[in-house]
Amino acid sequence: MSRPVGDLPGVGPQVAARLKALGILVETDLLFHRPLRYEDRTRITPMNRVRPDARVQVEGRVMHQEVVQRRRRMLLVTLADDSGQITLRYFRFYPSQLRMFRVGNRIRCFGDVRFGPEGFEMAHPECRVLGAGTDHALPEHLTPVYPVTQGLARATLTGLIDRAVERVENGQLELIDPLVGLNDLMALDQAVLTIHRPGPGENLDALADGYHRAVQRLACEELLAHHLALARLNRARQRQHAVALGPGTALRNSLLERVGFEPTAAQRRVVSEIVDDLVDERPMRRLLQGDVGSGKTLVAASAMLTAVAAGRQAAIVAPTEILAEQHFNTLSGWLEPLGLKLAWLAGKVKGKARRQALEALAGEADIAIGTHALFQAGVRFRDLALIVVDEQHRFGVHQRLSLAAKGSAGERVPHQLVMTATPIPRTLAMTAYAGLEVSVIDELPPGRKPVTTVAISQGRREEIIERLRRALAEGRQAYWVCPLIEESDLLEAQAAESTASELERALPGFSVGLIHGRMKAAEKQDIMARFSAGDIDLLVATTVIEVGVDVPNASLMMIENAERLGLSQLHQLRGRVGRGSAQAACVLIYKPPLGDTARARLETMRETTDGFVIAEKDLELRGPGEVLGTRQTGMLRFRVADLGRDAELLDPVRNLAERLDRGGADIVIERWIGEAEQFVDV
Structure with a gap:
């Protein structure tokens, strides 16, 4: 029997509440919390081999540190190995970091490389000191990065998942596999281990995008759980009546x-x-x-x-x-x-x-x-x-x-x-x-004008802001949306706050409002009321405005990092403008270079405003599906499966449902949906 997460070591009421927001109620739910992406910390990259836009791990000694005052106060650290050196740049730092980067200390860092004023550098990399008693060994598997929620540290969630995976490896946590012998899919326990501890040779793109055999194994069982549950509900409904x-x-x-x-x-x-x-x-x-x-x-x-x-x-x-x-x-x-x-x-x-x-x-x-x-x-x-x-x-x-x-x-x-x-x-x-x-x-009210949509590289940011300034000067209102960053409410809020501050400086004379998921409900309602009343010219927001916001005078939508979002979510956000009589526009701001899927999504948004065409295109692209608006809200029921990506699993799922006995069906429903007794059979 899977233990409630509240019974796990180190999980108090607050952590349990945060886990519940992610849909994690029992220990086995931890195993099905799929990583957003993976980081390769299995090797050290020589500093003369780093390249811009790469995410790498380096190791060396601190040669120099200084706190400089330029446009803002920052900490610069020079780290060197036998092949070269790299600069570590921190815009926010603490006394403990000054001690960490004492000259002579050996440091291991992981982060994104870019080319800066001092040459190759990393901004805010993850670092640790390699002291005499430190374990210098590199991990044997890739490091998963999990989606988190407000108030839950990623390290806490990762530690809980690690312990659950270890218990599966040691045979202490049994995963009953009712599909054994019914198909040629990967074994359930092997799929779980592969997802959470992939070796360096695994196909990371397939894992991240959901096409790897391990992800498909879990997706198949999750779709099966929903198929079985809905079938039971439908049988129960046959004896129901309404007024x-x-x-x-x-x-x-x-x-x-x-x-x-x-x-x-x-x-x-x-x-x-x-x-x-x-x-x-x-x-x-x-x-x-x-x-x-x-x-x-x-x-x-x-x-x-x-x-x-x-x-x-x-x-x-x-x-x-x-x-x-x-x-x-x-x-x-x-x-x-x-x-x-x-x-x-x-x-x-x-x-x-x-x-x-x-x-x-x-x-x-x-x-x-x-x-x-x-x-x-x-x-x-x-x-x-x-x-x-x-x-x-x-x-x-x-x-x-x-x-x-x-x-x-x-x-x-x-x-x-x-x-x-x-x-x-x-x-x-x-x-x-x-x-x-x-x-x-399948039709819009008469008089609605299609929203004009353009895609512009973030390198033209000044041009975009100037376009925004002209629109505001004409009395129009606008949105500037900052999408989720690594599914973290905290990072998302920080990004939105930073963007709002930047736009306030760039647009003097105009009122800039801010709304994000970490604000209290009353604050959000007040900001939205002021925006609706026209007291706020520009609303900087996270994707909390994706649905339900109706301000007819708002006719310009800027979506930053648009390449991160799926078609459905982009379409939803665009739908916040074009609700009045004025011609509305949507600017998709992207960070190059674009992958094939991201490019196809942005082109689709430029070519059509028909939501059903967009939904069909989403299926055709089979990217990390947004067919059902998938976001980790803690309320969405699909954790691994994606109806757009996994459409071809639906026929095998129906076949499995016919061959699975009642006991196996109960296990599958309980594992993925829980409270199986609600699905009364007749």
């Missing part, structure tokens, strides 16, 4: 009079499909796909009014407070004048306001709007008949089940509508969301 709702036509017509614009033909068609489901006792399970700006919120409101017209309740849940609060503001403006009562619940709602919200949900509230707080214990509904889940890929299976349970009574369950602005090719949608009917809003 048959009336058509609610009058209330929906009142909404259309209120919003003051004519729905598109696609919106009307999708609403009709949804209403046809809601008037049936068979529970609706419908996936609504609609590109950014296609009007999914109006469709969701129409669906919820159908429940309200029948005297029932509806709920809409969003993955972030920014998106949830935007829904609340929009729906309040539309629905409160119709006499409806809305209740708002999110993590930041505390004290008296929370008690009032809970009372409203259990009583007179017609519609609930909130974040995952709606899933929590203690939240009770009067009569929940419809659940709308926005950006559903951000929520795990169990979160959706826990909300559905709040509207369940015996075998009666609520209707469910799940929405996504991440277009998914139909074949993948039917696989990923087996048992769901699919509706597509």
